[in-house]
Amino acid sequence: MKQISLPKKGISKEEVLSNLRSFKSGDADWHDGRMFGLIYNAGLDVEEMVKEAYATYMFENALSPFAFPSLLKMETEFISMVSALFGGDDETVGSMTSGGTESILMAVKAAREWARAKRPEIKIPELIAPITIHPAWNKAADFLGLKIVLTPVDEEFKADVKAMQEVINENTIMLGASAVTYPHGVVDPINELGAIAEEKNLWLHVDACLGGYILPFLRTSGYDIPPFDFSVPGVQSMSVDIHKYGYTSKGASTVLYRNKELRQHQFFVYTDWPGGVYATPCLSGARPGGAIASAWAMLHYLGEEGFLKLARAARETTLGLMEGIRRIPGLFILGNPPATVFAFGSNEINVYKLAVKLKERGWHIDSQHRPPSLHMTISPAHEKIIEPFLKDLQESAKEVSGTDSGEASGMAALYGMMGTMPDRKMARTFALQYLNDLYRLK
Numbered sequence: 001m002k003q004i005s006l007p008k009k010g011i012s013k014e015e016v017l018s019n020l021r022s023f024k025s026g027d028a029d030w031h032d033g034r035m036f037g038l039i040y041n042a043g044l045d046v047e048e049m050v051k052e053a054y055a056t057y058m059f060e061n062a063l064s065p066f067a068f069p070s071l072l073k074m075e076t077e078f079i080s081m082v083s084a085l086f087g088g089d090d091e092t093v094g095s096m097t098s099g100g101t102e103s104i105l106m107a108v109k110a111a112r113e114w115a116r117a118k119r120p121e122i123k124i125p126e127l128i129a130p131i132t133i134h135p136a137w138n139k140a141a142d143f144l145g146l147k148i149v150l151t152p153v154d155e156e157f158k159a160d161v162k163a164m165q166e167v168i169n170e171n172t173i174m175l176g177a178s179a180v181t182y183p184h185g186v187v188d189p190i191n192e193l194g195a196i197a198e199e200k201n202l203w204l205h206v207d208a209c210l211g212g213y214i215l216p217f218l219r220t221s222g223y224d225i226p227p228f229d230f231s232v233p234g235v236q237s238m239s240v241d242i243h244k245y246g247y248t249s250k251g252a253s254t255v256l257y258r259n260k261e262l263r264q265h266q267f268f269v270y271t272d273w274p275g276g277v278y279a280t281p282c283l284s285g286a287r288p289g290g291a292i293a294s295a296w297a298m299l300h301y302l303g304e305e306g307f308l309k310l311a312r313a314a315r316e317t318t319l320g321l322m323e324g325i326r327r328i329p330g331l332f333i334l335g336n337p338p339a340t341v342f343a344f345g346s347n348e349i350n351v352y353k354l355a356v357k358l359k360e361r362g363w364h365i366d367s368q369h370r371p372p373s374l375h376m377t378i379s380p381a382h383e384k385i386i387e388p389f390l391k392d393l394q395e396s397a398k399e400v401s402g403t404d405s406g407e408a409s410g411m412a413a414l415y416g417m418m419g420t421m422p423d424r425k426m427a428r429t430f431a432l433q434y435l436n437d438l439y440r441l442k
């Protein structure tokens, strides 16, 4: 492995920027709507707004609310507006974090400290969640020393409430559920889980990282959206990512709590450091002012009217795509997704090969396993691609129908193999090696 070192002399700004621009030429071009994940695209005007708002606070550091009171003002106003969107009241509080993973990590940490205070006899606290919960939960449990117990989902890919109930024991402190789930875009039965959480005195966290900025606006628009927020009494905390369907750049999410007594368990305070008393609300020390400013800016720029318009456009596009996919012989939608995220599968076609064919036609689409499916996250900007995508999908499906399953290559081989590997330890070793090889200089 060769090493490169710091250049002896700098180069001009023009050259640096020209290098950066040219690096991008090999990346996915998300502007044209040919990607169905990673980026949430609401159009150029929104993009420009985020850029300018971010740049205005690019270097400010929210670590110090005393140095930058304007960031504190924006963060507290932002949390208050977001709380109101999710059935919160004057008691609801929260923090801005760097993303969904940090928000979930913070909620699990708060639940752990809450349980330590109330039930100190528990040695290894347990959290129960359906298998479709985002891996950020496994990460949080791993980092924080909790045992995560994963339960099956029902035929619509929603949490099986009975299965969750059955594994509650004297060490259980927390239940996790999603609105919407990443793999299939469905809302778990939050009402039922809330009732159990109340009865058993458990902490219920709703992971609305993905669906948070879509579901309330779809409900206002008349779509049938089940209860998923603080209007359900058993919900103690929620996570909601403005850097997904809030269309800001990466690095901004919110963790919300029903009241400040619950949130207090999230904070970290160290009083003996020679550098002074160190007290931070979240995991991060330094926090980017730009992320807070662009989140605040986006709520004001779009307003309810703008969010409603974008949510409707994304849902209508989703409905158009799902209808077209259902019409293609051999393909079906998994479950009954109520928002703008869904997956499709097939009992006749190898969907991993289908993804490879779509990639050849310039469409970037993620593969999933257990069961095999392709994943779609629909943005308002996908409005324009319904027809060309469905046309290419139909042709690709024809091309792979009846092909020999032994022919799988690339992604098909990877997912096919990982999904069917009976020994999960092997899959883990494979993934670790893959990461090691990926993150090294080539």
Ligand SMILES: Cc1ncc(COP(=O)(O)O)c(C=O)c1O
Binding pocket: 098, 099, 100, 101, 102, 134, 136, 178, 180, 181, 182, 207, 208, 209, 210, 241, 253
């Ligand atoms: C439901 C859900 N929760 C949590 C996360 C993690 O969010 P992040 O990648 O911002 O850490 C995601 C990401 O897609 C998600 O879909």
